[in-house]
Amino acid sequence: MKEGEHARILLKKAIEITNALDAKALVIIGIPSQYRPKMKIPILIIGKESDKEASNFQHLPLPLSLGSKNLVNLASSFMIANGIIQEGELFVYVTPSTVGIQKAEKTVEVRDxxxxxxxxxxxxxxxxxxxxxxxxxxxxxxxxxxxxxxxxxxxxxxxxxxxxxxxxxxxxxxxxxxxxxxxxxxxxxxxxxxxxxxxxxxxxxxxxxxxxxxxxxxxxxxxxxxxxxxxxxxxxxxxxxxxxxxxxxxxxxxxxxxxxxxxxxx
The missing domain is CATH 3.40.1700.10 (DNA integrity scanning protein, DisA, N-terminal domain)
Incomplete structure (x- = not known):
């Protein structure tokens, strides 16, 4: 399988899950910028490099080495703090190796x-x-x-x-x-x-x-x-x-x- 193919497949699956669950946001962690879906819901990109390809994209420039769990928790708090998603609503996240579903909650004590x-x-x-x-x-x-x-x-x-x-x-x-x-x-x-x-x-x-x-x-x-x-x-x-x-x-x-x-x- 070509390099990046895993990420493309997982992102496709994440989009399917997002649509099926009527999730309120999609969080993309560490997936190359050439794979960017066109969706009406907010999309949060996590990584050090900025993405400004669409108006519904938000960017959270955190180092990927913090680990997926840490980044998902920070993403949840960030989206709640910025009114992207309400506490208790579902969002889907995808990394180069995993797809997951999470309920938005402030698991991190963080101010805006x-x-x-x-x-x-x-x-x-x-x-x-x-x-x-x-x-x-x-x-x-x-x-x-x-x-x-x-x-x-x-x-x-x-x-x-x-x-x-x-x-x-x-x-x-x-x-x-x-x-x-x-x-x-x-x-x-x-x-x-x-x-x-x-x-x-x-x-x-x-x-x-x-x-x-x-x-x-x-x-x-x-x-x-x-x-x-x-x-x-x-x-x-x-x-x-x-x-x-x-x-x-x-x-x-x-x-x-x-x-x-x-x-x-x-």
């Missing part, structure tokens, strides 16, 4: 602002955070913070806790070969600081937040790491991703949690 933050560097850091959540380091859970963007202000409101292992090196999150290097330093207390081009400037950085001047609130049970993440995201224009030792990945913007997800449960 999360989806507006998705861009290339953020995608890569989120993917890395989820990898750390699932894998830990040498079999042990890892908790850490990634602070992305507005680096001048972030550096001004932080200090180095330990010698900076990235000083003098051009380690970039976009280079897949550097992923393991970054993970090696995830055990350090403090935060990774990543600029808008993806370069890792620091690790082991302590975030200096004066909570008498910066008023932020996090849910009961969350500790200093999450307070610091909320604080620096309110004090600067940075977006912050945390990984807790329990496996939960959270994204902070403007002092608030805009995304909360535990990949280990899905």
């Amino acid at each position: 602002e999360f989806f507006s933050q998705i861009e290339h560097i953020f995608q890569e850091v989120l993917e890395l955070a989820i990898e750390l959540s699932l894998e830990g380091r040498e079999g042990k859970p890892v908790g850490t913070i990634f602070v992305i963007g507005d680096t001048r202000n972030v550096i001004r409101h932080s200090h180095q806790m330990v010698p900076n292992p990235f000083k003098g090196y051009k380690i970039n999150i976009l280079d897949r070969n550097t992923r393991e290097i970054i993970k090696e330093f995830a055990f350090l207390d403090g935060a990774f600081i990543i600029n808008k081009s993806g370069r890792v400037l620091c690790a082991g950085r302590y975030l200096d937040i004066d909570f008498k001047k910066i008023n932020v609130h996090v849910p009961s049970g969350l500790g200093g790491r999450h307070l610091a993440a909320a604080g620096i995201s309110k004090l600067t224009k940075a977006i912050v991703i945390t990984v807790s030792e329990s496996g939960i990945v959270r994204v902070f913007k403007n002092g608030k949690i805009i995304f909360e997800y535990n990949p280990r449960l899905h």
